Amino acid sequence: MQNVTIGDVAKAAGVSPATVSRVLNANQGVADELRQRVVAAVDQLGYQPNSQARSLRTRATSVLGLIISDITNPFFPEIARGVEDAAHAAGFSVVLANTDEDLAKEQRYLEVAAAERMAGVVLAPASSAETDIGVLRSRGIPVVTVDRRLLGHPVDSVTVDNLAAAREATLYLVGTGCRRIGFVGGPLATTTAADRLAGYREGLAEAGLPFDPDLVAHGDYRIDGGRTASKHLLQLSPDALFVSNNLMTIGAITALDDAGLRHPHDIALVGFDDQTWQTGLLPPLTLVTQPTYELGKRAATALLDRIRTPEAPPNDVVLPATLAVHEPRR
Amino acid sequence: MQNVTIGDVAKAAGVSPATVSRVLNANQGVADELRQRVVAAVDQLGYQPNSQARSLRTRATSVLGLIISDITNPFFPEIARGVEDAAHAAGFSVVLANTDEDLAKEQRYLEVAAAERMAGVVLAPASSAETDIGVLRSRGIPVVTVDRRLLGHPVDSVTVDNLAAAREATLYLVGTGCRRIGFVGGPLATTTAADRLAGYREGLAEAGLPFDPDLVAHGDYRIDGGRTASKHLLQLSPDALFVSNNLMTIGAITALDDAGLRHPHDIALVGFDDQTWQTGLLPPLTLVTQPTYELGKRAATALLDRIRTPEAPPNDVVLPATLAVHEPRR
Numbered sequence: 001m002q003n004v005t006i007g008d009v010a011k012a013a014g015v016s017p018a019t020v021s022r023v024l025n026a027n028q029g030v031a032d033e034l035r036q037r038v039v040a041a042v043d044q045l046g047y048q049p050n051s052q053a054r055s056l057r058t059r060a061t062s063v064l065g066l067i068i069s070d071i072t073n074p075f076f077p078e079i080a081r082g083v084e085d086a087a088h089a090a091g092f093s094v095v096l097a098n099t100d101e102d103l104a105k106e107q108r109y110l111e112v113a114a115a116e117r118m119a120g121v122v123l124a125p126a127s128s129a130e131t132d133i134g135v136l137r138s139r140g141i142p143v144v145t146v147d148r149r150l151l152g153h154p155v156d157s158v159t160v161d162n163l164a165a166a167r168e169a170t171l172y173l174v175g176t177g178c179r180r181i182g183f184v185g186g187p188l189a190t191t192t193a194a195d196r197l198a199g200y201r202e203g204l205a206e207a208g209l210p211f212d213p214d215l216v217a218h219g220d221y222r223i224d225g226g227r228t229a230s231k232h233l234l235q236l237s238p239d240a241l242f243v244s245n246n247l248m249t250i251g252a253i254t255a256l257d258d259a260g261l262r263h264p265h266d267i268a269l270v271g272f273d274d275q276t277w278q279t280g281l282l283p284p285l286t287l288v289t290q291p292t293y294e295l296g297k298r299a300a301t302a303l304l305d306r307i308r309t310p311e312a313p314p315n316d317v318v319l320p321a322t323l324a325v326h327e328p329r330r
Numbered sequence: 331m332q333n334v335t336i337g338d339v340a341k342a343a344g345v346s347p348a349t350v351s352r353v354l355n356a357n358q359g360v361a362d363e364l365r366q367r368v369v370a371a372v373d374q375l376g377y378q379p380n381s382q383a384r385s386l387r388t389r390a391t392s393v394l395g396l397i398i399s400d401i402t403n404p405f406f407p408e409i410a411r412g413v414e415d416a417a418h419a420a421g422f423s424v425v426l427a428n429t430d431e432d433l434a435k436e437q438r439y440l441e442v443a444a445a446e447r448m449a450g451v452v453l454a455p456a457s458s459a460e461t462d463i464g465v466l467r468s469r470g471i472p473v474v475t476v477d478r479r480l481l482g483h484p485v486d487s488v489t490v491d492n493l494a495a496a497r498e499a500t501l502y503l504v505g506t507g508c509r510r511i512g513f514v515g516g517p518l519a520t521t522t523a524a525d526r527l528a529g530y531r532e533g534l535a536e537a538g539l540p541f542d543p544d545l546v547a548h549g550d551y552r553i554d555g556g557r558t559a560s561k562h563l564l565q566l567s568p569d570a571l572f573v574s575n576n577l578m579t580i581g582a583i584t585a586l587d588d589a590g591l592r593h594p595h596d597i598a599l600v601g602f603d604d605q606t607w608q609t610g611l612l613p614p615l616t617l618v619t620q621p622t623y624e625l626g627k628r629a630a631t632a633l634l635d636r637i638r639t640p641e642a643p644p645n646d647v648v649l650p651a652t653l654a655v656h657e658p659r660r
Contacts, residue, residue, distance in 0.1 A: 063442055065425075071407040077428075080401055084428060088435070093442050095425040096401075098410060105418070112393055112423050116446055223609065250609045257610075279553065279580045280587075282611055 013041035062092045065113040065121040071098040074275040082296025120303040127189040142306040146299035149191040158299040158317040165288045165321035166199025174207040178240035182233035185218045196244040226251025246273035284326035343371035392422045395443040395451040401428040404605040412626025450633040457519040472636040476629035479521040488629040488647040495618045495651035496529025504537040508570035512563035515548045526574040556581025576603035614656035
C-alpha cells in the first residue's frame with residue numbers, strides 16, 4: 001500500500017498526475033467524470049495522499065461540517081440552508097452538529113470532524129475565547145466561523161455588523177423619545193453579545209445619554225432567559241426594551257404580557273431577527289434583521305475558497321444588518 | 331497491515347482480545363479508559379476489523395447519522411435533541427443531514443453515512459417507497475426510521491400512531507357539530523400523510539359521515555403549501571379544517587385570515603404539533619400533539635440496541651399522539 005504513488009493512480013484512472021493532484025486538493029474545474037475516475041482509482045489502489053493532502057476527501061462525496069450552537073433556534077437552520085445550497089452547488093455535502101452552547105460537546109464535534117477528515121468546517125463557536133479549534137488546525141482542516149468570531153485564532157469569519165446594528169436600534173429608540181432603554185444582552189462569551197452591547201453603549205453615548213449598567217441584563221439567547229432578563233429590567237421602569245436576539249424577543253413579549261404592559265402604549269420594544277415573525281401570525285415589531293441565509297451561503301463560499309487556497313491571509317466578511325421599522329400605532 | 335490481528339491490538343492495549351472485540355462491536359460496559367487504549371492501539375497498528383465489524387467505528391468517537399427531511403420545521407430539531415441526548419448518554423456523537431424532502435439529496439447523505447462508516451443511521455425517509463437504504467444495508471450499517479416508516483425494508487421504526495390521532499381529531503370535530511370537515515394532508519409519499527388521511531377517513535366512517543374526496547387537499551408540510559391547500563378548500567365552504575402538520579397549520583391560519591374568516595366563530599380548526607405554540611404568543615388552538623423529543627430519544631435507543639444485537643427481528647415502536655383541546659369561546 002505504501003508503494004502506491006500518485007503516478008499509479010493517474011495511470012489507473014487514465015488521467016495526468018496533475019489531474020489527480022487537482023482532485024485530491026479539492027480544486028474546482030475537474031470534470032465530474034474525471035473526478036469520479038480518480039476517486040475510484042484512489043479507492044481501488046488504497047492510495048494514501050501525503051499529510052498535506054490528508055485532510056482532503058478522497059471519497060466520492062466531499063463533506064463539509066457545520067457546527068452550530070442551538071439547532072432549536074430557527075436562526076441556525078436558516079444558516080444551514082445557506083451553507084447547504086452553496087456547498088451542494090460546488091459538489092459538497094454538509095453534515096451538521098449541534099453543540100447546545102456547550103464547550104465540551106463542541107470539542108467533541110471538532111474531534112469528530114478531524115477523525116472524519118472533513119474537507120472543512122463552518123463553526124458558530126460557543127465561546128470567542130475558549131473554543132479550541134486546534135484539533136482541526138493541526139490536521140490542516142480549514143475553519144470558517146459564522147455569525148460569531150473566534151478571538152486569538154486567525155481564521156476566516158462571516159458575520160454581520162452587530163455593533164452598527166445595535167447602535168442604530170438604540171438611536172432609533174432615542175429618536176422616538178425613549179430615555180431609559182433596558183438592554184437584554186446575550187452570553188458575553190460570544191462576540192455577537194459583546195458587539196451588540198458595545199453598539200448599545202455607542203448609541204447611548206452618541207445620543208448624549210448616560211450608560212447605566214443596571215439597565216443591562218444578560219440572557220442565554222433562549223426564550224426563558226429573555227423572559228427572566230426582561231422581567232428583571234421591567235422592575236426598573238424602563239421606557240424601552242432592546243432585546244438582542246430572536247428567541248429572547250419572544251421571552252420579552254411574554255414578560256410584558258405577564259406584567260400587564262402593552263407595546264407600544266406602555267413601553268417601547270425593539271427585537272432581533274425576523275424568522276419567527278415570518279409566519280405572519282405575530283404582531284408587528286421593529287426588528288434588527290440579519291441576512292441569515294446569506295450568512296450561511298457566504299460562510300460556505302469562504303470555506304470552499306479556503307480549501308482551494310489554504311495559504312491566503314484570513315478574511316473577515318462583514319454583512320450589514322438593517323433595522324426594519326414596523327410599529328403599530330400608539 | 332493485513333497481518334495485524336485482534337491479538338496484536340489486545341497486546342498493545344494491555345487488555346484481553348474479548349475487550350478489544352467488545353470495543354469494536356460498540357458494546358457498552360467497557361470503561362472509557364480501556365476503550366481509549368483499545369482505540370489508540372487500533373489506530374496505531376492500523377488494524378482493520380473484519381467485514382462484519384467494518385461498519386462499526388474504530389475511532390475515539392462513535393458517530394451516529396441523523397438524516398431528516400426539513401431542518402426548518404421545528405419538529406425535526408426537537409427530534410434531533412432527543413436523538414442527541416440518548417446518543418450522548420451512550421457515548422456516541424450525532425451528525426445531522428437535511429434532505430429537504432429531496433430523494434437525490436437523501437441518497438447522497440445515505441452514501442456519505444456509508445462512506446464515513448457511521449455506526450448507524452436514524453432516518454426520516456423522504457419517501458416510504460422510493461427511499462433506498464441499500465447502500466447502508468450492504469455495508470451492515472443499521473438503520474432506524476423515525477416519524478415515518480419505510481415500506482419494503484424490514485428495519486426498525488419509531489413513529490406515533492398517526493391513524494388513531496387523526497381519527498380522534500376528526501371525531502372531535504364531528505362531536506362539536508361539524509359535518510363538512512376539510513382535510514389538509516401532506517405528501518402521500520410519506521407514511522405520516524397516508525396514515526393521517528386514513529385516520530380522517532376512519533373517523534368520518536365511524537361518525538357515519540360520507541368521505542368526500544373534494545374536501546381533501548394535499549400540501550407539502552410547509553407554510554405556503556398549507557396556505558394554498560386551505561385556500562382551495564375554503565372555496566367549498568367547509569365547516570371545519572383539520573390540518574395534518576404544524577407548518578401547514580400556520581398556513582391555514584393565514585388562509586383563514588386572508589378569507590376574513592375567524593376561528594372558531596366562522597369555521598372550526600384543528601391543527602397538528604405544538605412546538606410553534608410553545609412560544610405563548612399564538613392564539614389557543616386544538617392540536618394533535620406528538621411526543622417529539624421522545625420520538626428522537628426512542629429512535630436513538632432503538633438504533634443503539636440494533637448496533638448491539640444486529641440479528642434481532644425488526645421492531646416497530648409506536649408512541650401515542652394525543653389531542654390537546656384548547657378552544658377559545660365561540
